[in-house]
Amino acid sequence: MTDQIETLAPRFFGQRVKRREDPRFLLGRAKYVDDIVRPGMLFASFVRSSEAHARVRGVDIADALALPGVVDVLTGEMIADTSHPIRSDSTMPTWQGTGFPALAIDKVRFVGEAVACVVAEDRYAVEDATEAVIPDLEPLTPVANMDQATAADAPLIHEDWEDNHFIKRHVETDGFDEALDAAPHRSSHRFVMARHTGMPLENRGCIAEWDSAKGELTLWTATQIPHLVRTGLADALQIPENRIRVIAPDVGGGFGIKGHLFPEELSCSIMAIRTGRPVKWIEDRREHIIACIHAREHTHEVEVGYDDDGTILALKAHLQVDCGAYSVYPWTSTMDTGMALGILPGPYRIRNYYVDAESVATNKAPLGPYRGVARPAACFTIERTMDAVAEQLGLDPTEIRRRNLVRSDEFPYTSVTGLQYDSGSFIEALDLAMEKAGYQQWRERQQAAREEGRYLGIGVTTYTEQTAHTTQEFKKRGIPMVFGYETSMLRMDPSGQVTVNTSIHSHGQGLETTLAQIAADQLGVSLEDVRISFGDTSEVAYGSGTFASRSAVLAGGATDLAAGEIRAKLARIAAHLLEAAPEDIEFSGGRAYVAGSPDQGYSLAEIARMTHHNPQHIPEDEAPILESTRTYDASPGNGTFTNAALLLLVEVDAETGFVHLLDLVCVEDCGRIINPLIVDGQIQGGIAQGIGSALLEELVYDEDGQPLVTTLVDYLMPGTTDMPENFEIHHLETPSPFTVQGIKGMGEGGAIGPGALVASAVDDAIRPLTSGRVTSLPITPEKVRTLIEQG
């Protein structure tokens, strides 16, 4: 009998269930913003600044307005009094804030900043008209990089500021100087991570539509955060939130870049209200590259003190992040700095720490979150430092890590910056990676290759990834909004089918599958009986959206709780019908029945129909609907910490500096896994993006703040053929003690390690040729050649 029940109740949790959303995406049937056509729709295009820093003397729109098909042209001056700029301020001391206007008003502060918005009957006409708008810009001295920005006589980007810093932070443990002074060995390093960005297949885009009869605005937009966009729009436009509906349809990749309220969304909304017609804007790739959100661009100076055994005794750091011209909504310009400051010690037992961290403003596109947020840079710095210490002491790079990693018996471990690492397997992951890779055999291959004049190198990286952080963590960060909970509303309709409306968004993460797995397990139904719906602010009360590797944990938790509540109600109704006790009701195969007697029960469809249509049969005190809304905030809210160890074998072409990626082994521990197929896919995708950061991607600006990289000809993205020849993923499963089902987030992790990992491997490869070491990303062939030539 038990066997029979098992077959009736398959458990989806932990299964490699194929992604239900994939047929839609793979067959080209997904519906993105650009696929949506509204009656009478106009097309918007933006006139963008060609200057990095200039005063706006005026904008001549007369010629553009006269062109055929042009309906309206908007400038910053025209809306200065009627709409508020986007504003995102930190509550921390030293913060200097600024609005980000929909269209530049008095000054432009980066090349690509929107100066005017044109709308016309079609996309061709609007682009012709965009060329006819003539901004009159009086150039000011550009502040193109952090050196220029922090120079004593630097021009101010925001004239009411004291200097070009969004924020300066300092953290220092008691007795730090003594600890550093007492260290038998010290060394200093400087590491640089270039500016790059997320490059989703679908660029940004939106359609704004104003219903003048009702006074209601609808915005379809390619966003990860529909509710937060609604709040931001409401604040900027002074329209109540119940008059704004934000819909995020299928979104073709986000990676954090689409987790913002953008000036373009504001302009399109204003244009829809002005013209009374729907306004569509679809970003082109050049706009995405120069005028969207950029990421990374960190410079880290560190001094490390350590003993003869390689134990790290003290770490001093000066972190600078080039945050560009404006503070982004809702994150502020503190994100990268705060994250780097907090996680720099990484998975290592470092107890003496001193850090200065600055968010610097420059005349460049604003910096915002991109998969990994600051952790790729922090990981690069601490891992490069570990490699340097190992080399100075003649230790194997895996050994220095093993000596400093937090041990399993130390969890929960509170880091020197107050992060609570809930659980983990830092050393076990490293050991397993070495075993799976065959670390010794790799060393032997390396030796044999060297004898043939070929340069193989082995890289190692370990990291811990803060995920699913909620109320406590965001409260600490001084962001005005605290992104705590997510919300799921679960309904069973009269046919017994289940719909989950959730506040997160899924744009590649496979959440249509994982959330269905969770709901189906709770209710004992099949995956086909569960529909997951998201991306519409009218469907769910509120929630933050998808970012920070938290959707599986938080929306998964909320879905689990809501499904549990429906299940309890179904049990009460079934018990009433069956004259049994609710606690004796079991669920599987789409049925509710008395434990031990599967024949004595009802299908959920029968119960659902009776509940809605024959409420006389259900208990009098039960409402005749099957609906539950639950929020979930994974307390204590500091996040769950996923960890990984990576090993990489590369061959460096000493003549050209080209880095061939041969074998990569990743051991990841993200707690209990809902769907290993999806987790593997997330790791692969993250590592691919990390390899882009490591070897290829860089947004280069010249000394005048002009972007030199404006198309994909110059912005090099990794493709499948640029991945390692062999790519293995293995898992450990150390549950989080804090979350529903012990799950942890893991969406960003893959992107964190590769920069450090490839650097470690390249250094190891070229060690016989040079004393030079990789200190900056990306590791271009020319950089490798330069290191080899310096000898």
Added chain:
Amino acid sequence: MKPPPFEYHAPATTDEAARLLRELEDEEAKCLAGGQSLVPLMNLRLARPGHLVDLNRVDGLNGISATKDGWRIGALTRHAQIEDSAELAAGLKLLPQVASQIGYRAIRTRGTIGGALCHADPVAEWPMIARLLDVDVEVVGPDGSREIAASDFFFTVFTPAIEPDEILTSIQIRLPKGSWTTGFSEFARKSGDYAVVAAGVFLEVDRKHGVSAARVALSGVELTPHRSEAAESALIGTDPGDGAAHERAAAAAADAVEPSGDLHGSSDFRRQLVRAELKRALSDAASNLGVRR
């Protein structure tokens, strides 16, 4: 990412196309072949032709055929056709080998050899190969056809020596009678990407005296494809498989160029790449010796 207004023409013959080009001479007419460079440039509004004369419906411009002393390749022949050609694989393997390095397969199914020559991108493969093989470029204008030697064809960057009312119709490849071999190697930051530097070699080999004639062409070092006389003369009389001779020729080629640097490589780095890639091309040529004809 939408082009400025233009008028579209689709002639059926080369004569009609040439006549159109003459009529539209003052209105910036441009020929459209595969469109893999021109159309993106128009979408970026960096190219603004008033008229597009689409050659895709013109008869007789597409195809690969053997001639008495070599090959004729129609201007509208797609890179993918060359890549897939069994005849060329057997007769002049260099061409399929090079074609496979151009962009991605999707690009190769549209892009054409004639279009690539007329675009005259200094880092593109076909212009360099045209110089390497000393091809003759056949063009047709309102007054009939003429042949232009590859050495005269590339005027400067993105500028072929072809009149505005002329259409490139084919290239003629003439091969020597004796024993010869070819080699090719290119350096790109990632697979499918533009080459930073590429090297091609064509060696005539005499069993007794080694290399009797050498041609060495490089892309990515000057505004037009470069023929390295320094490397060519260094190779004469050497054994085609002599690594030390390859090294000397590669060093001579690198010393003789003054590339300008850009985002993808400084002058020094490009010179180093010339050295590395030419050595590899020579090694490729040695390994191809006797393998095919």
